[in-house]
Amino acid sequence: MSVLDWVVLVGTLLFIVVFGIYRTRGKQDMDSYLKGGYSFRWWTVGLSVMATQASAITFLSTPGEAFENGMGFVQFYLGLPLAMIVLSITFIPIYYRLKVYTAYEFLENRFDIKTRLLAAFLFLVQRGLAAGITIFAPSIILSTILGWRLSVTTLIIGVVVIIYTVSGGTKAVSQTQKQQMAVMLGGMIVAVFVILNLLPQDVSFGDAIDVAGYMGKLDIINLEFSLSDRYNIWSGIAGGFFLQLAYFGTDQSQVQRYLTGQSITQSRLGLIMNGLLKVPMQFLILMVGILVFVFYQFYQPPLFFIEKGQESVVQSEYAGQWEQLDQQHQQVFEEKRENIQALLNQIEQGDEVAVAGTRQRIMALEEETQDLKAQAREVVTQANPNNETEDADYVFLTFVMRYFPQGMVGLLLAVIFSAAMSSTASELNALGTTTTIDFYRRTIRPDASDGHYLRMSRWFILSWGIIAIIFASLASLADNLIEFVNLVGSLFYGTILGIFLTAFYIRHVRAKATFWAALVAEGIVLLLFLFFRDQIGYLWYNFIGCALMVLIGLLLQAVLSRTSNS
Amino acid sequence: MDTDNRPPLFSSWNGWYVLVASVLIFLLIFFYWLTQSYA
Numbered sequence: 001m002s003v004l005d006w007v008v009l010v011g012t013l014l015f016i017v018v019f020g021i022y023r024t025r026g027k028q029d030m031d032s033y034l035k036g037g038y039s040f041r042w043w044t045v046g047l048s049v050m051a052t053q054a055s056a057i058t059f060l061s062t063p064g065e066a067f068e069n070g071m072g073f074v075q076f077y078l079g080l081p082l083a084m085i086v087l088s089i090t091f092i093p094i095y096y097r098l099k100v101y102t103a104y105e106f107l108e109n110r111f112d113i114k115t116r117l118l119a120a121f122l123f124l125v126q127r128g129l130a131a132g133i134t135i136f137a138p139s140i141i142l143s144t145i146l147g148w149r150l151s152v153t154t155l156i157i158g159v160v161v162i163i164y165t166v167s168g169g170t171k172a173v174s175q176t177q178k179q180q181m182a183v184m185l186g187g188m189i190v191a192v193f194v195i196l197n198l199l200p201q202d203v204s205f206g207d208a209i210d211v212a213g214y215m216g217k218l219d220i221i222n223l224e225f226s227l228s229d230r231y232n233i234w235s236g237i238a239g240g241f242f243l244q245l246a247y248f249g250t251d252q253s254q255v256q257r258y259l260t261g262q263s264i265t266q267s268r269l270g271l272i273m274n275g276l277l278k279v280p281m282q283f284l285i286l287m288v289g290i291l292v293f294v295f296y297q298f299y300q301p302p303l304f305f306i307e308k309g310q311e312s313v314v315q316s317e318y319a320g321q322w323e324q325l326d327q328q329h330q331q332v333f334e335e336k337r338e339n340i341q342a343l344l345n346q347i348e349q350g351d352e353v354a355v356a357g358t359r360q361r362i363m364a365l366e367e368e369t370q371d372l373k374a375q376a377r378e379v380v381t382q383a384n385p386n387n388e389t390e391d392a393d394y395v396f397l398t399f400v401m402r403y404f405p406q407g408m409v410g411l412l413l414a415v416i417f418s419a420a421m422s423s424t425a426s427e428l429n430a431l432g433t434t435t436t437i438d439f440y441r442r443t444i445r446p447d448a449s450d451g452h453y454l455r456m457s458r459w460f461i462l463s464w465g466i467i468a469i470i471f472a473s474l475a476s477l478a479d480n481l482i483e484f485v486n487l488v489g490s491l492f493y494g495t496i497l498g499i500f501l502t503a504f505y506i507r508h509v510r511a512k513a514t515f516w517a518a519l520v521a522e523g524i525v526l527l528l529f530l531f532f533r534d535q536i537g538y539l540w541y542n543f544i545g546c547a548l549m550v551l552i553g554l555l556l557q558a559v560l561s562r563t564s565n566s
Numbered sequence: 567m568d569t570d571n572r573p574p575l576f577s578s579w580n581g582w583y584v585l586v587a588s589v590l591i592f593l594l595i596f597f598y599w600l601t602q603s604y605a
Binding site: 074082088213218219220264278 | 571572574579582583585586587589590593596598599600601603604605
């Protein structure tokens with residue numbers, strides 16, 4: 001990395017953190033430390049909500065997903081705008097009326113302490129694990145590409161976030177997220193222009209879209225209904241709606257963000273902003289991946305995107321096999337490039353028959369490329385079974401490091417570090433708040449002073465930060481940890497959402513029925529996962545858990561009412 | 567905490583909700599058109 005890149009990276013990150021701490025300096029009470037003192041306008045609320053959801057993996061994996069599988073992933077977010085409407089109508093007014101610190105306080109108000117603690121406990125387990133992964137996942141990629149030690153990237157992200165989250169609380173988190181989100185969005189827009197500029201002179205944006213389209217990368221909407229499909233319009237709208245409703249409505253890391261709004265109006269507008277911008281933002285990030293894909297149709301891409309893995313093969317007994325694969329890969333690339341150039345000429349001439357024929361040839365060559373890449377992955381594993389083989393997450397950053405001009409590399413790295421910090425800060429802030437309010441204040445020290453709870457909040461946030469760093473450091477020891485954490489989220493969100501929906505909309509269902517329904521619904525979801533994990537896509541667990549919780553709650557309440565009447 | 571609950575620009579919050587739903591429908595149509603263009 002050049003000196004200019006270092007200046008841009010360090011300067012951007014330092015400015016955001018120092019500015020955030022400076023803007024939130026001064027004496028604080030519990031209200032301002034945990035809820036931001038109801039002080040923010042809608043744009044800060046909206047940007048804070050968006051920055052919380054956009055983790056570093058969003059900016060590393062999403063372009064890689066588009067590069068590998070096209071734009072279909074955008075369907076995952078189609079339920080989000082509808083969820084924002086429901087949250088604005090139902091959740092926000094109730095949280096504001098009750099003046100809650102956490103979403104789980106509302107559950108005690110509506111049901112009983114058992115239900116509140118159950119939901120708060122599930123949140124702590126799930127989000128506590130996720131906070132470690134939010135730091136670990138980008139750290140492993142950044143350390144591999146930059147050649148830094150994993151502990152260095154983990155500590156940079158973790159320690160900086162702890163400093164400003166502990167010192168400034170919710171206000172500092174929201175304030176820094178505004179800047180971080182500006183860097184993220186600005187950085188991705190700049191990335192689009194830089195990539196377009198890197199394409200060959202005679203290839204316009206329209207040509208790039210044509211290449212991507214004819215190579216099947218713009219198959220965005222999949223109308224076929226299938227439970228096992230990862231992304232289709234039905235799982236995106238129905239499953240995605242329930243997932244986003246659960247995440248934004250019942251996950252404290254999000255609830256805490258929009259409770260910083262000056263009023264119900266400001267919070268609602270913040271969520272509406274998220275509903276309007278989220279899908280286009282994801283589309284933009286996917287488009288970056290598509291443009292990188294198009295770029296690599298004109299310039300030779302590496303056979304395998306993780307340099308470390310490639311080096312370990314070259315130094316092993318498989319070096320000869322690798323060279324052979326690499327040569328074949330280059331030949332296929334050259335042939336494909338000539339055909340793509342021909343395709344663009346045929347499109348310009350309007351020769352549809354020729355276009356169809358050339359497209360077929362390109363697709364056959366693309367299949368050959370994928371086949372060679374699969375063989376390369378096998379060789380990488382043979383050379384060292386511990387080598388990472390899924391290189392999609394490395395595509396974008398490798399591209400940035402190789403081709404972006406000086407200064408821009410620093411900016412893109414600032415985007416990724418900002419994203420990692422913004423989501424981690426919200427998580428630590430929420431974990432500390434829930435531990436203080438739902439457990440410490442409610443069950444251990446109910447009569448302490450405001451100042452005491454403020455001090456304890458700082459200690460809890462610090463403790464969760466240290467746990468997250470330790471967890472992130474140990475994460476590399478377990479292969480399936482990331483998958484495990486994602487799974488835990490999907491398996492529990494539905495039931496938690498069911499509890500909240502029952503609380504909001506089904507007034508006659510009481511505490512006892514809700515608590516037992518939650519346990520039974522969760523049990524069924526876990527059984528379904530154990531026996532049908534290959535048949536049911538993970539998004540559907542959110543819907544199934546929620547539907548089961550509501551239906552069992554209704555049934556149990558009917559039985560309990562009849563028993564008490566008789 | 568400010569107790570103001572009125573929506574800006576529209577006479578009721580329903581106006582904002584219709585806007586969000588309309589943008590989603592527009593995006594769906596756009597994505598479908600893009601998909602079909604190269605099908």
